[in-house]
Amino acid sequence: MTVTLADVAARAQVSPATVSRVLNGNYPVAASTRERVLRAVDELDYVLNGPASALAAATSDLVGILVNDIADPFFGIMASAIQSEIGGPGGRAGGERLAVVCNTGGSPERELTYLTLLQRQRAAAVVLTGGAVEDSAHASAVGNKLRKLADAGTRVVLCGRPPAPEAIALTFDNRGGGQRLTEHLIGLGHRRLGYIAGPEERTTTRHRLEGHRDALAAAGIEDDPRRTVHGRYDRHAGYEATLELLHRDPSITAVVAANDTVALGACAALRDSGLRIPDDVSVAGFDDLPFSIDAVPALTTVHLPLAEAGARAGRIAMGREEPPASGIATVPGELVVRGSTGAPRE
Amino acid sequence: MTVTLADVAARAQVSPATVSRVLNGNYPVAASTRERVLRAVDELDYVLNGPASALAAATSDLVGILVNDIADPFFGIMASAIQSEIGGPGGRAGGERLAVVCNTGGSPERELTYLTLLQRQRAAAVVLTGGAVEDSAHASAVGNKLRKLADAGTRVVLCGRPPAPEAIALTFDNRGGGQRLTEHLIGLGHRRLGYIAGPEERTTTRHRLEGHRDALAAAGIEDDPRRTVHGRYDRHAGYEATLELLHRDPSITAVVAANDTVALGACAALRDSGLRIPDDVSVAGFDDLPFSIDAVPALTTVHLPLAEAGARAGRIAMGREEPPASGIATVPGELVVRGSTGAPRE
DNA sequence: CTGTTAGCGCCTTCAA
DNA sequence: TTGAAGGCGCTAACAG
Numbered sequence: 133m134t135v136t137l138a139d140v141a142a143r144a145q146v147s148p149a150t151v152s153r154v155l156n157g158n159y160p161v162a163a164s165t166r167e168r169v170l171r172a173v174d175e176l177d178y179v180l181n182g183p184a185s186a187l188a189a190a191t192s193d194l195v196g197i198l199v200n201d202i203a204d205p206f207f208g209i210m211a212s213a214i215q216s217e218i219g220g221p222g223g224r225a226g227g228e229r230l231a232v233v234c235n236t237g238g239s240p241e242r243e244l245t246y247l248t249l250l251q252r253q254r255a256a257a258v259v260l261t262g263g264a265v266e267d268s269a270h271a272s273a274v275g276n277k278l279r280k281l282a283d284a285g286t287r288v289v290l291c292g293r294p295p296a297p298e299a300i301a302l303t304f305d306n307r308g309g310g311q312r313l314t315e316h317l318i319g320l321g322h323r324r325l326g327y328i329a330g331p332e333e334r335t336t337t338r339h340r341l342e343g344h345r346d347a348l349a350a351a352g353i354e355d356d357p358r359r360t361v362h363g364r365y366d367r368h369a370g371y372e373a374t375l376e377l378l379h380r381d382p383s384i385t386a387v388v389a390a391n392d393t394v395a396l397g398a399c400a401a402l403r404d405s406g407l408r409i410p411d412d413v414s415v416a417g418f419d420d421l422p423f424s425i426d427a428v429p430a431l432t433t434v435h436l437p438l439a440e441a442g443a444r445a446g447r448i449a450m451g452r453e454e455p456p457a458s459g460i461a462t463v464p465g466e467l468v469v470r471g472s473t474g475a476p477r478e
Numbered sequence: 479m480t481v482t483l484a485d486v487a488a489r490a491q492v493s494p495a496t497v498s499r500v501l502n503g504n505y506p507v508a509a510s511t512r513e514r515v516l517r518a519v520d521e522l523d524y525v526l527n528g529p530a531s532a533l534a535a536a537t538s539d540l541v542g543i544l545v546n547d548i549a550d551p552f553f554g555i556m557a558s559a560i561q562s563e564i565g566g567p568g569g570r571a572g573g574e575r576l577a578v579v580c581n582t583g584g585s586p587e588r589e590l591t592y593l594t595l596l597q598r599q600r601a602a603a604v605v606l607t608g609g610a611v612e613d614s615a616h617a618s619a620v621g622n623k624l625r626k627l628a629d630a631g632t633r634v635v636l637c638g639r640p641p642a643p644e645a646i647a648l649t650f651d652n653r654g655g656g657q658r659l660t661e662h663l664i665g666l667g668h669r670r671l672g673y674i675a676g677p678e679e680r681t682t683t684r685h686r687l688e689g690h691r692d693a694l695a696a697a698g699i700e701d702d703p704r705r706t707v708h709g710r711y712d713r714h715a716g717y718e719a720t721l722e723l724l725h726r727d728p729s730i731t732a733v734v735a736a737n738d739t740v741a742l743g744a745c746a747a748l749r750d751s752g753l754r755i756p757d758d759v760s761v762a763g764f765d766d767l768p769f770s771i772d773a774v775p776a777l778t779t780v781h782l783p784l785a786e787a788g789a790r791a792g793r794i795a796m797g798r799e800e801p802p803a804s805g806i807a808t809v810p811g812e813l814v815v816r817g818s819t820g821a822p823r824e
Numbered sequence: 825c826t827g828t829t830a831g832c833g834c835c836t837t838c839a840a
Numbered sequence: 841t842t843g844a845a846g847g848c849g850c851t852a853a854c855a856g
Contacts, residue, residue: 134630136832136833136834137833137834137835138833138834146842146843147842147843147844148833148834148835148843148844149834149835149836149842149843149844149845150841150842150843151834152834152835152836153835153841153842156835159836159841159842160841161841161842162841162842165841165842177626179594179597179598179626180598180833180834181533181598181600181832181833181834182529182532182595182598182599182600183528183529183530183531183532183533183538183599183600183832183833183834184529184533184832184833184834184835184848185529185833185834185835186528186529186834186848187527187529187530187533187832187833187834187835187848187849187850188833188834188835188836188847188848189834189835189836189848190835190848192529193595194599196578201554201558202548202554202557202558202561202579203551203554203555203557203558204551204554205549205550205551205554207554208547208548208549208550208551208553208554209549211548211549211579211581212547212548212549212581212583215548215581216581216583228591228595230580230592230595230596230599231580231581232542232578232579232580233548233557233578233579233580233581234576234577234578234579235557235558235561235562235577235579237558237562245574246576248525249528249539249574249576250576251525252525252526252527252528253528253529253540253576254527254528254529280523280525284480367768367772396769396772399772400771400772403774422713423742423769423772425746426713426742426745426746426769426773427772427774428749428773428774480849482848482849482850483849483850483851484849484850492826492827493826493827493828494827494849494850494851495826495827495828495829495850495851495852496825496826496827497850498850498851498852499825499826499851502851505825505826506825507825507826508825508826511825511826526849526850527848527849527850529848529849529850530832530848530849530850530851531849531850531851532832532850533832533833533834533848533849533850533851534831534832534849534850534851534852535832535850535851535852536832536851
């Protein structure tokens with residue numbers, strides 16, 4: 133029925149072992165023999181049986197990339213960069229690895245299940261992207277999994293995720309970025325800033341918020357808890373949170389959002405409330421996703437080098453780049469000032 | 479070293495076959511036995527060997543989803559919906575399938591390589607999303623692959639992609655949508671419309687453009703080829719193309735873009751040229767991606783039910799929904815009129 | 825309901 | 841440089 137390695141061997145008049153060697157290119161094979169084998173492969177339209185090969189070799193060419201939300205360009209951009217470095221078809225690596233994106237939807241259980249599935253497949257490497265959930269039970273469960281994966285020979289890399297002892301980590305400086313962003317606003321003269329934070333339990337949320345508070349504290353501005361609202365990382369949450377902030381304190385002169393998407397929602401809410409940006413209220417985002425430059429006015433935000441970080445994570449996962457000496461590298465964010473922030477109204 | 483099924487069997491004092499049956503749940507097993515087995519699995523922290531299981535069973539639990547550009551929400555939204563229906567961990571299906579997204583980057587070669595890799599893994603199903611490249615060599619190569627996959631028992635579904643004899647297809651009515659969009663503009667009084675098309679060789683590009691031309695023809699408006707510019711499906715292309723259109727014919731009163739992302743670029747170019755939207759020039763997009771409502775003014779566009787179509791494709795791929803009788807279902811797009819289009823200037 | 829018995833297709837020593 | 845042979849870990853008949 134299906135063509136097997138043995139069929140190819142028969143046709144090329146060599147042993148199965150030789151065919152295997154030609155296909156894997158790990159052992160010396162005479163040029164003429166290789167020629168014959170490749171012709172047979174072609175004629176028979178042979179396709180290697182992945183499971184059989186993985187079973188015998190005890191490793192597979194599967195590489196998993198975990199993302200929180202595949203519909204969010206934040207993850208799409210990273211995943212794309214990672215995948216292109218992993219090789220996959222046509223990638224720089226030229227290899228034949230099956231780089232594959234798994235969407236956890238931000239759910240801890242799905243994250244664990246995906247890790248198990250990848251472990252099952254004896255994945256060659258796993259890259260986890262984005263912030264983690266701050267739940268000690270889950271954190272230790274993930275830690276266990278990662279250790280087991282690593283023990284089984286799977287390379288594990290974290291990209292844009294807080295460091296963990298079990299893996300190499302490229303971490304975004306969310307705290308520093310958040311701080312610089314708020315400093316910028318304070319520098320413009322703002323004193324009453326609303327802050328729209330992400331979901332409470334996420335590391336990214338906490339770090340960005342801490343940076344914001346650091347900046348407030350440094351400027352001697354009281355951190356009124358009523359000026360902080362939590363919500364999801366989406367536009368709708370930004371819209372609702374902004375209305376809530378305005379309701380709680382109509383005198384705020386700036387809104388700092390957990391990310392660009394949330395900031396867009398904030399802009400919409402402000403417009404719908406008859407407020408001008410930045411004349412009445414300044415707005416700032418985070419991430420510098422492609423669309424943020426198309427907001428009107430264009431969004432002031434913190435640029436994160438998602439593609440660069442992803443590419444590096446991909447190379448490290450493939451063993452084509454030295455991991456950082458300490459096992460942890462911090463990737464800085466860069467403040468990008470555009471039209472959505474200005475001096476507060478008088 | 480690693481725990482195997484036999485270890486579990488020994489610990490639970492049953493045969494390997496019984497353990498296998500418990501794990502797969504395909505055969506009746508006494509409750510008490512199952513209990514014992516599951517406990518052993520737990521105590522030993524056993525993880526099934528995917529490749530071995532796939533080899534023996536001649537099928538795997540891997541499901542591939544091919545997308546042209548994972549950083550584009552158009553694909554992200556579809557992929558997310560597909561994946562959630564496929565089950566994957568925690569999905570509705572509750573199953574244990576490894577639903578996985580592969581990024582072809584729009585490259586025909588990578589598309590083929592991914593299909594081969596998936597074939598190699600004996601994937602349970604494959605979903606191809608987005609427009610295809612109109613190259614007969616490539617089309618037949620893909621067709622061959624799809625047939626082979628199908629012959630090997632892999633379910634193949636196309637989502638938002640033109641029909642092919644080898645697979646079930648859910649196709650977007652790009653032509654009809656394009657037509658209604660241009661009709662809308664003509665209805666507003668526009669007679670000189672610029673059109674920014676996607677890459678020449680893509681089916682999506684052609685269909686949307688045909689719809690546009692159908693509408694022009696029906697209204698007796700000459701289709702001046704100088705009013706059509708091709709470019710990539712990104713913001714930058716939209717920007718450049720708009721400048722080019724304005725250069726060729728400053729009297730145009732509307733710009734129809736190949737998709738929303740391109741439309742954003744068009745908006746930026748118009749603004750930078752000192753033109754107001756829609757007072758001086760109307761702009762229309764396609765797809766109705768989430769950000770299109772945040773454009774200022776909000777974008778008139780054609781809404782495509784990406785999530786619904788993706789979910790349906792996922793269910794069909796899992797055999798949980800009847801495929802359309804003819805093997806082809808056309809998914810209509812809905813005209814959404816917002817602020818970016820209006821009557822032409824005097 | 826459960827155990828026994830063969831492979832699934834390939835890789836990888838070991839010899840030659 | 842090539843061939844022979846064993847086994848990777850699991851599933852799927854077939855008995856019982």
